Amino acid sequence: xxxxxxxxxxxxxxxxxxxxxxxxxxxxxxxxxxxxxxxxxxxxxxxxxxxxxxxxxxxxxxxxxxxxxxxxxxxxxxxxxxxxxxxxxxxxxxxxxxxxxxxxxxxxxxxxxxxxxxxxxxxxxxxxxxxxxxxxxxxxxxxxxxxxxxxxxxxxxxxxxxxxxxxxxxxxxxxxxxxxxxxxxxxxxxxxxxxxxxxxxxxxxxxxxxxxxxxxxxxxxxxxxxxxxxxxxxxxxxxxxxxxxxxxxxxxxxxxxxxxxxxxxxxxxxxxxxxxxxxxxxxxxxxxxxxxxxxxxxxx
Numbered sequence: 001x002x003x004x005x006x007x008x009x010x011x012x013x014x015x016x017x018x019x020x021x022x023x024x025x026x027x028x029x030x031x032x033x034x035x036x037x038x039x040x041x042x043x044x045x046x047x048x049x050x051x052x053x054x055x056x057x058x059x060x061x062x063x064x065x066x067x068x069x070x071x072x073x074x075x076x077x078x079x080x081x082x083x084x085x086x087x088x089x090x091x092x093x094x095x096x097x098x099x100x101x102x103x104x105x106x107x108x109x110x111x112x113x114x115x116x117x118x119x120x121x122x123x124x125x126x127x128x129x130x131x132x133x134x135x136x137x138x139x140x141x142x143x144x145x146x147x148x149x150x151x152x153x154x155x156x157x158x159x160x161x162x163x164x165x166x167x168x169x170x171x172x173x174x175x176x177x178x179x180x181x182x183x184x185x186x187x188x189x190x191x192x193x194x195x196x197x198x199x200x201x202x203x204x205x206x207x208x209x210x211x212x213x214x215x216x217x218x219x220x221x222x223x224x225x226x227x228x229x230x231x232x233x234x235x236x237x238x239x240x241x242x243x244x245x246x247x248x249x250x251x252x253x254x255x256x257x258x259x260x261x262x263x264x265x266x267x268x269x270x271x272x273x274x275x276x277x278x279x280x281x282x283x284x285x286x287x288x289x290x291x292x293x294x295x296x297x298x299x300x
Contacts, residue, residue, distance in 0.1 A: 004072075004073065007072065008073065009026065009028075009036050010040060010066070011070065011073070013033065013049065014049075014056070014058060015136070016135070016136050017056065018056055019033045019034055019051070025137075025138040037049065044065070046061040047059050048061060089120055090120065090121040090279065090280045092280065093121075093123075094122070094124070094281070094284065095124040095125075095126075095138060095139050096123065096139065096142070097126045097128070097134070097137070097139045097141075097142040097143070098125060098127055098142070099127075099145055100127050100129050100222070101129075101223045101224055102143065102145060102242060103143065104127065105243070106292075106298070110291045111125075113287075113291070114287050121280060129221060131144075134270070134271065134272050140271065140281050141269055141270070141284060143267060143270070144270050145240070145266070145267050145268070148268060153270050153271065154272070154273050155268040155269065155271075156268065156269045156285055157266045157267070157268055158266070158267045158269050158285075159267045159293065160264050161240050161241075161242065161264060161266055161267055162262070162299060163239065163240055163262040164244065164248070164255050165178075165184075165236060165237070165238050165257045165262075166239070166248065166253040166254060166256060167254060168233045168252065168253060171230075171234075172254060172256075175187065177256075178236070178256045179256070179257065179259070181212045184200070184257060185212050185214055187214065187236045188214070188215050188216070188234075188235040188236065189215065189217060189235060190218050190238075191220075192221070192223060192226060192239065193219050193221040195238065198211055198213065199211050199212045199213040200238050200262075202257065202260040202262065203260060203263065205259065214236070217234060217235045218235065223239055223243040224243065227239065227243055227244055227247065227253075230244075237253070238262075241299055242298040245299075269284075
């Protein structure tokens with residue numbers, strides 16, 4: 001194992017916080033990781049890590065070595081990227097983390113097209129709404145919807161995400177039209193579990209923002225389930241259009257409060273902060289950005 005590989009092992013131990021997690025990510029034995037770190041410290045003549053059975057922390061010399069290693073490996077990766085860019089083929093493994101509903105409804109067809117363009121590239125995809133640590137889990141790229149809070153990650157917008165308030169035709173027949181905030185607050189909400197408890201935020205034609213308090217009839221962490229409940233007439237659904245666009249088109253759900261609008265959010269491609277972005281990640285980001293665009297098909 002060469003010096004560059006030793007540097008990568010060292011960086012992975014630092015990023016994951018332990019030899020055990022580094023071994024899992026690199027698919028190596030813990031003993032091999034420990035041995036390589038010990039050999040590296042002997043070669044350098046300094047202690048790089050303070051190690052315990054569960055965690056590792058950098059020494060002062062280790063921090064200096066870490067910074068230099070990242071610069072060197074970035075240059076090496078950049079060189080490889082530059083040389084390989086003359087070929088259109090992508091290979092290796094691309095590890096992705098995507099939201100469940102958005103992933104199954106909209107990323108599957110996009111990734112199907114991308115995979116056909118790059119048949120030698122292997123995809124490893126985690127479909128889940130749970131936020132994960134990209135670095136710790138070794139994820140190349142995540143798709144996230146909404147506001148981003150982690151400053152250690154980089155992000156590129158892929159598409160705007162607009163919301164809609166909607167109900168079934170039978171619900172309107174039974175309860176009457178809903179056109180004003182006073183009308184709305186008397187109805188029960190089908191609420192996604194990550195939405196605020198305070199109610200639904202509306203913006204009127206004068207750009208005035210107001211929050212309409214609503215009692216939550218049903219709370220769930222899955223948009224498709226809430227959509228089914230709405231189609232069955234169980235209440236008012238506040239949801240991204242990408243979940244209900246077909247139901248809005250075929251009339252099984254009807255938009256309400258159409259004189260008002262809602263704050264829009266975005267879908268982002270998110271990846272760990274590094275000067276070098278692997279070509280396979282960059283090409284997928286560009287592909288998805290073009291595939292969805294500024295006016296995605298579910299908004300048309």
